[in-house]
Amino acid sequence: MSLVAIQPSYGNPAARRHWRDTIDQEVPFGSEEYAAALSGEQREALQRLHPTGSSRFWGATAVQDKNMARLSMGDVVLFTGQSLVRGIGEVGLTFKNSTFADMMWTPDPDKGSWHNVYSLLSFRHTEIPYSEIWDLPSFNAGDNFMGLRVLEGGKADEILQGLGIATVTETRRKLARDAEVASVIAQGTQVVPVEGVHTPTAAYRRDEREIQVQRAEALLVNEYKATLAGAEVTRLRTPSGITDLHVTGPDGTEVVEAKSSGEHTYVRAALAQLLDYAPHSPLPADRLGALFPVCPAEKSVALLHRYGVDCIYRSAPHVFERISAPDGARMYMRKVWADLT
Incomplete structure (x- = not known):
C-alpha cells in the first residue's frame, strides 16, 4: 500500500527556486556533470527508471532523515504551498547524496544539504485547494500542512481515494496481476491468490510521466x-x-x-x-x-x-x-x- 507524503514546497523564495529548477523542468542526471556526482549504483538505477537520462527531483535535509527513510518507489507526494496542492508526484528512486543534491539546490544555511534525494516517476501540476483534503473524515479544517508529513494506512488511503489519485506503479501492478492470471488460466493451472504482485522493473516510458489525478x-x-x-x-x-x-x-x-x-x-x-x-x-x-x-x-x-x-x-x-x-x-x-x- 502506498504511503502519502505531504511536502511543503512553495511557501518561501528558496522553495520556489527549488520548484523552478527541479520540478518545472527535468534535471539531466545523465550529463557528464551530474553523472560524476552519482555512485555507479545510483546512475544505473536512475537510468533504468528514467531511460531518457533526465527526471524531476526533490530533496529534504537531515532533519527529515527518518521520514525520508520510509518512502520508496510508488509512494505519492503532494507538493503544497499557498493553500493549494500545487502538484502530485510519484516517488521513483530514493537515495542520499549531498554532492548531487548540492548541484541542484544550495544547502540551507542552518539545516545543511538537501541530501535526501528522490526522483519522480510521474508528476502532474494541480491546483487543488486544501479544503478538499479538509473535507475528508480524518482531516481538520484549517490545517495548513506545515512541515513534511508522511501518512500511511487509512489516512493515506483517504488522500488517494478522496483526490482520485492513481499511480503508474499501481496501474502496472494491476496489469501484471491480470497478465499473470490470464497466463495461468491459459495453461490450465490453478490461480494462486497472490496479493503483492511485484511491479515490473522495465523502464518507465515518457508517456507514463503524468500521474493520474481524476478531477x-x-x-x-x-x-x-x-x-x-x-x-x-x-x-x-x-x-x-x-x-x-x-x-x-x-x-x-x-x-x-x-x-x-x-x-x-x-x-x-x-x-x-x-x-x-x-x-x-x-x-x-x-x-x-x-x-x-x-x-x-x-x-x-x-x-x-x-x-x-x-x-x-x-x-x-x-x-x-x-x-x-x-x-x-x-x-x-x-x-x-x-x-x-
Missing part, C-alpha cells in the same frame, strides 16, 4: 454540494472506502456517489459502491443517490431504480435534476441498505 468527479461533487443549502454535508469513511457525500437534511439522510460519466459501466460502479457504503451510515440512509454530469440512458436509470437508488444529473451549470426511484422500491431496499434483512 472531474471532485468538481462535479463541489458544484452539487453548493446547491444543498440547509443540509449538513460531510464525507463518511467506511470500511469499504469514502463516500463522495453524506447528506443529512430536512428530507433525512442520503449517501451520494459521483461518477464522471453517465455511461452504463459508470452507473453500475456507482450502484455497487452505494450498496457497499449504505450499511455503514451512522443514521440509516433514507435515500441513495448516484450523481452524473449528464442524464444516463433509460436502461441505466432503470437499473438504479430497481435497487431504490435515485439518479441525480447536471442539466445545466449549477443546476441538477433528480429522477427519484419508485417509493416502493426505495422502501423495500432500505432494509437492505441498513443491513436489517
Whole structure:
C-alpha cells in the first residue's frame, strides 16, 4: 500500500527556486556533470527508471532523515504551498547524496544539504485547494500542512481515494496481476491468490510521466454540494472506502456517489459502491443517490431504480435534476441498505 507524503514546497523564495529548477523542468542526471556526482549504483538505477537520462527531483535535509527513510518507489507526494496542492508526484528512486543534491539546490544555511534525494516517476501540476483534503473524515479544517508529513494506512488511503489519485506503479501492478492470471488460466493451472504482485522493473516510458489525478468527479461533487443549502454535508469513511457525500437534511439522510460519466459501466460502479457504503451510515440512509454530469440512458436509470437508488444529473451549470426511484422500491431496499434483512 502506498504511503502519502505531504511536502511543503512553495511557501518561501528558496522553495520556489527549488520548484523552478527541479520540478518545472527535468534535471539531466545523465550529463557528464551530474553523472560524476552519482555512485555507479545510483546512475544505473536512475537510468533504468528514467531511460531518457533526465527526471524531476526533490530533496529534504537531515532533519527529515527518518521520514525520508520510509518512502520508496510508488509512494505519492503532494507538493503544497499557498493553500493549494500545487502538484502530485510519484516517488521513483530514493537515495542520499549531498554532492548531487548540492548541484541542484544550495544547502540551507542552518539545516545543511538537501541530501535526501528522490526522483519522480510521474508528476502532474494541480491546483487543488486544501479544503478538499479538509473535507475528508480524518482531516481538520484549517490545517495548513506545515512541515513534511508522511501518512500511511487509512489516512493515506483517504488522500488517494478522496483526490482520485492513481499511480503508474499501481496501474502496472494491476496489469501484471491480470497478465499473470490470464497466463495461468491459459495453461490450465490453478490461480494462486497472490496479493503483492511485484511491479515490473522495465523502464518507465515518457508517456507514463503524468500521474493520474481524476478531477472531474471532485468538481462535479463541489458544484452539487453548493446547491444543498440547509443540509449538513460531510464525507463518511467506511470500511469499504469514502463516500463522495453524506447528506443529512430536512428530507433525512442520503449517501451520494459521483461518477464522471453517465455511461452504463459508470452507473453500475456507482450502484455497487452505494450498496457497499449504505450499511455503514451512522443514521440509516433514507435515500441513495448516484450523481452524473449528464442524464444516463433509460436502461441505466432503470437499473438504479430497481435497487431504490435515485439518479441525480447536471442539466445545466449549477443546476441538477433528480429522477427519484419508485417509493416502493426505495422502501423495500432500505432494509437492505441498513443491513436489517
